[in-house]
Amino acid sequence: MADEPKKEKKGFFKEFKEFITRGNIFDMAVGIIIGGAFTAIVNALCDHILKPIVNWIIALIAGGDSLADVYTFLKTSYTTDEAGNQIIDLATSIYIDWGTFINAIINFLLIAIVLFLIIKALMKVQHVRDQAKAAVEAAEAKRKEEKAAAEKAEAEKAAAAAAETADAPAAEAAPSDPKKE
Numbered sequence: 120m121a122d123e124p125k126k127e128k129k130g131f132f133k134e135f136k137e138f139i140t141r142g143n144i145f146d147m148a149v150g151i152i153i154g155g156a157f158t159a160i161v162n163a164l165c166d167h168i169l170k171p172i173v174n175w176i177i178a179l180i181a182g183g184d185s186l187a188d189v190y191t192f193l194k195t196s197y198t199t200d201e202a203g204n205q206i207i208d209l210a211t212s213i214y215i216d217w218g219t220f221i222n223a224i225i226n227f228l229l230i231a232i233v234l235f236l237i238i239k240a241l242m243k244v245q246h247v248r249d250q251a252k253a254a255v256e257a258a259e260a261k262r263k264e265e266k267a268a269a270e271k272a273e274a275e276k277a278a279a280a281a282a283e284t285a286d287a288p289a290a291e292a293a294p295s296d297p298k299k300e
Contacts, residue, residue, distance in 0.1 A: 189218035
């Protein structure tokens with residue numbers, strides 16, 4: 120019974136080694152790394168190019184600088200600034216931050232649209248690639264069929280020629296046979 124746990128450990132380590140050395144693990148690791156870099160690209164596109172344009176359009180429509188100042192105050196706390204003006208203290212006030220929520224929705228939609236367009240383009244490239252691969256395979260199959268048909272015709276021609284040469288000496292030998300005459 121003491122030998123059985125050792126066999127299980129050897130089996131476990133063997134399985135683990137097979138798992139690690141498979142190509143799928145390396146493909147997955149590369150995919151995760153590329154995904155991280157791709158996420159940075161998509162976020163940069165959305166945060167620094169598309170989101171400012173959307174915020175500018177919303178500011179034109181709403182009349183403010185951006186959605187950052189869109190709040191609904193439930194309990195307002197005030198403080199005074201250096202000039203003696205009374206201002207709202209957001210740290211101690213209770214409020215609903217609609218602007219942050221709307222910005223999160225806009226970010227989600229921008230990222231979803233960008234990813235959709237990228238994936239759609241990649242799928243189109245994959246479709247064209249698959250069509251080209253199918254065309255190459257069809258051409259290869261046709262070439263093989265034509266080659267096989269040519270070889271078959273050549274074999275039939277050779278067999279017919281062989282049959283003619285085999286019949287010709289027998290035909291020549293038959294009239295010279297004196298017993299049959």
